[in-house]
Amino acid sequence: AQKITQTQPGMFVQEKEAVTLDCTYDTSDPSYGLFWYKQPSSGEMIFLIYQGSYDQQNATEGRYSLNFQKARKSANLVISASQLGDSAMYFCAMRELTGNQFYFGTGTSLTVIP
Amino acid sequence: GAGVSQSPSNKVTEKGKDVELRCDPISGHTALYWYRQSLGQGLEFLIYFQGNSAPDKSGLPSDRFSAERTGGSVSTLTIQRTQQEDSAVYLCASSEDGFLLYEQYFGPGTRLTVT
Numbered sequence: 001a002q003k004i005t006q007t008q009p010g011m012f013v014q015e016k017e018a019v020t021l022d023c024t025y026d027t028s029d030p031s032y033g034l035f036w037y038k039q040p041s042s043g044e045m046i047f048l049i050y051q052g053s054y055d056q057q058n059a060t061e062g063r064y065s066l067n068f069q070k071a072r073k074s075a076n077l078v079i080s081a082s083q084l085g086d087s088a089m090y091f092c093a094m095r096e097l098t099g100n101q102f103y104f105g106t107g108t109s110l111t112v113i114p
Numbered sequence: 115g116a117g118v119s120q121s122p123s124n125k126v127t128e129k130g131k132d133v134e135l136r137c138d139p140i141s142g143h144t145a146l147y148w149y150r151q152s153l154g155q156g157l158e159f160l161i162y163f164q165g166n167s168a169p170d171k172s173g174l175p176s177d178r179f180s181a182e183r184t185g186g187s188v189s190t191l192t193i194q195r196t197q198q199e200d201s202a203v204y205l206c207a208s209s210e211d212g213f214l215l216y217e218q219y220f221g222p223g224t225r226l227t228v229t
Contacts, residue, residue, distance in 0.1 A: 035217060045205065045220035091156060100170040102147065102218065104157040 002026065004092050006105035013082045014113050020067070021077040021108045023092030031097035034075040036066065039089040039107070048090075051075060082112045116140065118221035120206050126227045127196055135191040135224045139208030147218060148181055148191050149205045157205065163189060164211070196228045 005024045013019035025034065036048040051059045051066045059066040067076040075094075079086055092105045119138040127133050139146050148160040159173035163183045174180070178196075183189040193200055203225050207218035 037220075043203065044222055045207070045218075047217040047219070050217055093157075100162040100164065101159045101173065102157075103159070104149075106156040 002105075003103035004094055004105035006092055006108050008108045009106075010109045010111070012111050012113055013079075013086075015084060016081055018078060018080045019082055019110065021079070021090050021092075021110065023075045023077065023105060025073050025075060025092075025094045025103075027073075027094065027096055029096040029098050033095050034066070034068070035093040035095070035102070036064070036075075036077045037091045037093060038086075039091060041088070045091070049077070079110075084112050084114060086110060087112045118206055118208055118219050120204075120221040120224050122224060123222065124225045124227075126229060129198060129228055130195055132192065132194045133196055133226065135193075135204050135206075135226070137189045137191070137206030137208075137221060139187065139189070139206070140219055141187075142210070143208035143219070144186065144211050145209045145216075145218075146183060146189050147207045147209075148189070149207065150175075150202045151205055151223070152202045160191070160204075193226075196226075198228045201226055201228045 003026055032053045034051045038046045038048055049059050049061045049064045049066050051068045058068050063080045065078045089107045089109050091107045093102045095102045121136045144165045146163040149157040151157050161181045162170040178194045181191045203223040205223045206221045209216040209218045
């Protein structure tokens, strides 16, 4: 089974609107971390936000927030007030406490329309 | 401060040749990861180093791939007898340690093309 599933290969959003990028995960480890990364066309991977499995509140970092629904094993990224510079690939990732690997999803390509 | 650096940024090689890819992690970061990203795909884990512990090589796709990390710092990923399917971007990342809370910082990658 896939550890990380991102079902939206491509998304479009109007500038200044909010957008949600979906991510579901699969683990039997009670301790894990969830991460979102942004990869612009230049290729670098930029860390955006982190959510720990025991965190009671949803993580927020500026315009980014993580909608963490533990029972549903989902960790959706919400970007508020989209900007043209938000156009990029977005990857969801997970690391289990018992393992060393970071598992990455296949990514969602976000295009912000002016 | 300096981020993760990788060299070369681009490498074109002929099928069957060996290549070495280098990664300089952020100073003080004990954890180092190598990934492979094929065109339009996500990241495929290759290998993980944590301090002086034995590396986790579970992601290496074949015995043509190997990696080492000298002195707990610089790492080299070696691909022997390259094949066309090895063409990809190879990304290196480091983090402060191997625990959950620490995000990875990625290098710019090495784009490998096998002709």
